Amino acid sequence: MSEKEEKALTPKFWAISIILTALFAAWSTFQSGFMMYGGLMFSMGQNVVGMPTGALLLLGLFFLLTRVVPELTRISRKQILVFYSMIAVSLAHAGYFVPWCYYNGMIGIRTYITDWDAHIPTFWAPPKEAVEPMYLGGLPVDWGSWIVPMIFWSAFFMTLTVFALSIVSILSRRLVIEQRLPFPFGEIAANTVIYSLATEEQKRQQIKLFSIGMVLVFLYYVPWWLHLGWPSIPDIYGWYSPPFGGFFPGQINLENLGGALPCARISFPFAPFLWAWFYLLSMDILLTATLTWLLFYVILPPIAYSLGLFGVGVEPTWRATVWKLWKPGAICYLGFWPAFAIVPLIIGYKYIGRTIRAAIKGEPAGPNDLMSYRMAYILLIVSGVAILAFYMVSGGGFITSIWGILYIIISLLAFANLRGEAGMLICAHGFCGWFQPLWRHVLATGDVSLAVAQGPNYSVPIYLTYMTTSDIHYGTVGGKLAYGLDALKLADRLEQDLRGVFPAMIIGSLVAIIVSTPIVLWSYYTIGFPRVPIHGDGIWWPNQLWPSSMNSSPSPFEPGGHGPYAAFGFGLVTLLYLLRLKFAWFPLHPVGLYLGGIGPWFPTGAAAPIALILKYLTFKIGGTKLYEEKGVPLAVGAFIGFTLFLLVGGLISIWRTFVPA
Template identity: 25%
Template structure:
């Protein structure tokens, strides 16, 4: 058989020989990758267990700083700081120190698990399960509007189990955990596929964002610097020897120290960097349309802003004022404006933002089409090589295409995405939400959430909280009368549990963990099981902790934001409104969304076509959302500082000051963690270092 005929029968013959140089180079890179170690597994899981038990206590009982919030949680940072500054120097003095990739692996496990005990899942799930039954009364009619539409397998069957959850158990009475096993297992059948989709989407978009587009990932720079050792003999990473870092670290640390002491000793002066309200200056019409309007000075946001491109930071506060100007103009003409549900954001502003978000989501996927098409070929090609996280594509094009260090096999990622969506939709159908309606709701949610992940990874947002959500889009398009009472009840429950408050998101933390793994040459295929195990441990431990605390203290005595507000004031009230009054389809809302989509398309076109165009699409996407209401001022300060440095002093000084601005971030997060520990020891309640 000649070679030509052999190649016709086997088109892959000779491909390896033609590409041997690249294959050998990648194989060498693969061999240099570091795998998860046993001790990083053990230490990481112990940290996750500590967070799963401790964060509910901090949120519910201490009622202080929410240490599990944001895509860079204070709790995760505090554990990394403690390991790096206290434990590891001791280990390194005996020659047994943790390496950078071990510290990063432990931090990644803490990162993905810290939000789950808070707003990420547990802090909302337990109250949403029991709250509608406990708060039902003849006055609010929850018992006739909502309860008949909730399947009984979603909540404990015992009325006493729900009553004692909010009022506390009688003395010496056992916690009725048996009543919770069935409903929690049913809920886990929904939570698991949602988290599966998160991991699959993060895997599929990782290469595009990390390697192709090379997004900045501002939030991971500090942990990367905190764990980088100059040599094997160093007791501490080089970052901690930098004088510029300490010069920037000291002022915010001292300010928070004074404020912390003020909480214990009121005679100590208080320096207000928390919130300076300007509403008093804008109290009369039409200026009151700007409310709420305040200045906050979180030093960590100034530090993060310094890491971002100036066009991006400028666009963030520019579009914030752009939307405020629209509100002021509308008020000047006497146009009545109402806020969207649960947020101090005008509805027509929120409609523009969601239109821009949907358009940007479509553009983002279109921009990644070549990567996704190629990964799809790799995933389901019959000829491939998989070894230790490496997939080698054969015969797909003349150019060598090699996917190195994927978190999971691409075939698993695509299959998991499909299985996850189908399972979610089936669960929604069984609960009464309808298969098509549930599928549509979560499809929109994952698109919007993927954009939010992009805003974290490129824009350095600590969190993203969009005021207009997929369920609002469906209501604006079809009206509540298009859905049955069961569908309204279940879909609104999905909306409030997964989509209302995204300050403790899982998927951005997964993506940042993958980025950190790349930065320290950690084998992502070995990291992913550790992340999945961390999520599972966090879910189980936080559910047990949450139930124990509510039965021990009584939910009505704990932080009302978790136990009362979201359930009674938001979910139940809004669901009852939809079931009794209803929401008609809104052509004006759809038109405003179209305006937002058109505006975003113009911004994208100009941004891609002209170097001089000063506006970045992320600014429009963040708009007048809750993060920008809080952080417009420090972002503007960061932009001014970086602009002055770059224009008058150049890149050299910019690089020299980088450790200092990382020091601002570290000082604020260290202060929050330190005072949380002090409050825990001293049994103090209600001490909020800074809020989100």
Template identity: 20%
Template sequence: MQKSPFSIRGLLTGVVLCLAVGLLAPYGIVFNYYWIGFNPSSPGALFFFFVLTFIVNAIVGLISRNFELSKADLVLIYCMLLMAVTVPTWGLMFFLIGTLVYPFYYATPENNYAELFYDYIPSWMVPQDFQAIKSYYEGLPQGAAIPWGVWVEPMGWWLSFIIVLSFMLICMSAILHRQWSVHERLTYPMVQLPQNMIDKGEDPTARLAPFFKNKTMWLGFAIPAVLLSLNAFNHYFPIVPQYNPNGRFSMFNQTLHLPIALNLAWVGLFYLVNLEITFSIWFFYVFSKLQEGVFNVLGIASTERLSAYEYSQPADLTHQAAGAVIMLVLFGLWNARSHLKDVAQKLWDPEGGVDDSQELLRYRTALYGFLGSLLFVGAWLWRSGVPITVLPVLLIVSLIFFILVARVVATGGVATARSPIVPAYFIISGLGTSILGAKGLVALNFTFIWQGESRTSPMVACSNALKLAEMIPGSKTRLFWGIMLALVCSLGGAAYMTLKLAYTYGAINLSLINWAGAHGWPYVGPTILNMPEANMRGWLFTGIGALVEALLMVAQHRWFWWPFHPVGFAIAVGWLTSQIWFSALIAWILKLVIVRFGGVHFFQSMKPFFLGLILGEVVISGIWGVIYPLTTEKGRWLTNM
């Protein structure tokens, strides 16, 4: 058996930090101190990692080199942090707890929740004590104990589901990693900053990586540090000027608005991406807004109502993007068929074929783990009320969307992305409600918990973690257990802190916790009452999106000069793309000018500057996230990174 390059000390350090992430993230987001786990860019993980590499490890090294964390342990800790930040707040926990209790507290004679929902909600999935639910929203009387016992059964079932689902996605990441990293050579822009923070180059005895001694990096670091500090000081002293890079551009007689939001960290990330990808992201977003405007002017826009996740774009464009996404992922799997065949051969020949000794999991283990987890997830969902006839569609579409986000982040450095439509409403719109019935609709609403905010899925975290782990040769078994421990610690810490905050202050006074539970239920009620049929127009636009995406992929493979990348069209619609497109445009212009007039050498020499933009935004937001709770009751959100 190979000796692990990752030490027990590194593993235990990661466990402590991941538990801290689970406890601190809900607290930080509720009081607007620091949003630790909001997007795939993982600012919380980067901030903890900066403190560890630049401060703690350097100081410990002055005392004794024996106490320093090794390069392998730093990689292990960062991989664990990546997984830990996916679940505490926006990625899962706020939606989990809020969805379980919302229909009971907010039931009124007007919305008729009791008659519409209660008969179809299994008792094991939700708390059964209404007084405990009421206290969750309104807070407990002073001195009263939190009713932890009420939550044991539902949270036990849900956390077991989440852990198995996450394990399934980790197995899928392990299976696809070599295809993406080695065969297709995806760039993984999110990994480049932590790589630079721990790579000591030709002097492995140095206390700091050369990256931290680069003056160009610190120049880039200083820009967001100064600008965001202005906003922090303005929170205390309104006379201090603010930095506000947001606005909008109106079109079609003020009926359509193009949001403009500049994020310097995202500019830094997009600088690391191919020009054709950044061009396609902003171009296809603007094109989709023009398409939306034309449909509105001509009066041919769809009136279909989807879920809260699709509110920012018309239904036609949502279906069009869904078709593009499905085509992109299926083509990618087809392109990986040779690799997947090699993986499958490990089932009957574990010692032969492709070498998987340095993968996160042996391919045989990953395959059995994936299939076993898939069966558990399917059985769990069926028991929750999802009809057996719909279950395969739900699982397949969900897996496609999880793969999409992980691939888009690995390919395009997209700091934030999610599927254009949640699988539940892909099914409701595409198959109609008669196949589901009221029970199936209620069960699908609970799937919002784990499929709504797919931007912070465990697969995204694991894909980036595996790329970073390539820096360390040897067995990755301990890395796998570290990732799983990170997930469990963060889940446990986040569940505890979210419930404690709600029972202490009252969820109705904590807007984000209160709001998260409202994502699905207000939409399900009207759907049960109306029971819409399948939307054929939606299928038409799904087909159009798939066809356009296929043509883009053919053109990209046929003509080297083709300027449009299929990823840009697949993520062209949605609120998240509206937040990143302008940063992609600025990065595209800057990189185009730098490459054209400075050449490849100048482009490489400017990389530390743009990495500094990322690190500066992360660190200064984290520093103020520490200062806020010491000096004020509520902070000011400095970055949406």
């Protein structure tokens, strides 16, 4: 680090960074709880496809400020890196899932799904009589009843942060430096910083295209959020009427084309932020995702139906046939997904061996290391033991708790590779399936009383693990790992060392915990639990403990069920990894299998062919030069424009919560 960069991290810089982080953590918490169209999607800090929209929004605002106040370009790259690291990890916590859904779940268990009430210790949530007043609103917060649960969950969240960041430190050199994985959102952050600090003369064309992309995508969403805020304004896009629907506004569902393609599931996202993101992915990933989507959801299901493979008298709809009989969920979530954790780990065993030897020898951290390997492994072991203690002190059995922690590790390893290759952070719906073998004999009966009779040995580990890793719930650990790796990619692109980055991440997580939890409790006591838009998850998440809910997820242990599909998916990913090791020219990428196969709720597969065509045309017309000098700035600007839309949409949503139209 140069003397100039060393002096950049002054006490004044740290104080300003912490204050700004606290303010934006508060904003993100409010927005994710009150956002229209579901806090699930439009949280500033996280999103169903795992985008660090809050941190990138700040970089977008910084770009706009530098156009007005050119003196801001004097801010050092080191300061931007450290602040980004702090705010990204912070907003991974202060978003939709954490802290809202943890506390929602506790309230739901105490007041709604009372079968599990006796399993939940009082240091998770106060008794039912202390929780019920939250339904009324207009009351002061009962801090006395919640202080112990607040301490427990805060300690649990911070321990998981340390656990995730220790894995980041161990894997970062291989993923960021040796393999040079693209980390698309790290690239978006880096390009935004570069355009912000450059003068018009230095990168005139790139800055112009970046600005055009930003403005166009922002304007694209204006009619929608105007209609949300002022319903009298016509919904010119028609996103609330068929054939539109789904998680993504602008997702058009064509289903089976009116029966022309029996059992097909065709949906296209009219979402430029998805196209812009995918445009930055490699051609082999886009090609594989396109082929997987076409085969899984468009081509093979009608063929199987016409051949009678789905049986006689089955409706020619996707839901009645494909998900239950074709089982793409089992292939993707039980097969593809764990392979992204295990196969790269086996392939890179020599690297892991080097890190262990470096830890034993006590080698110091290098400029591209978050910390020394010895410190990383010490933190990994200590935090892992602490997590086990949290499980067991809450009532979980030793074996079931170990199984849950092992699943967290597998999740983080999969997240790291998916994030690095494609920017993805979507967990496996098959979590329930792989977590079931220890109590499958209970769940197979569908008898709630048998599951309840298992006591906390069943409910505590499965609830903690499910809420920590499954589905979209990466704010607890996966998001901090992903955003941490994004920050290290940013450091690599900006040619900065990592001094100050780890403390910034720890501070960011701590600030988010301190700021967000009181906001959640204040909202429920003051506004009233039923009147906070995100309160419905107080029923949804604890309901996943019920055997009927658990059994609805694909499991490799069902009689005559998903085992072969899981094995096929795992084997296919393994085969593609090995072929790419053997043949540099091999055109298919294993990550593309997951990107194209995880639909239909996440229309990532259908977005791949659009991005593939755009990228192919770019290279066909102007080659690499056209892509790097014009395509990338336009795509990066388009995504930043989406984050600016979220800012305006969030303001309108919060306002309309308190001032209805």
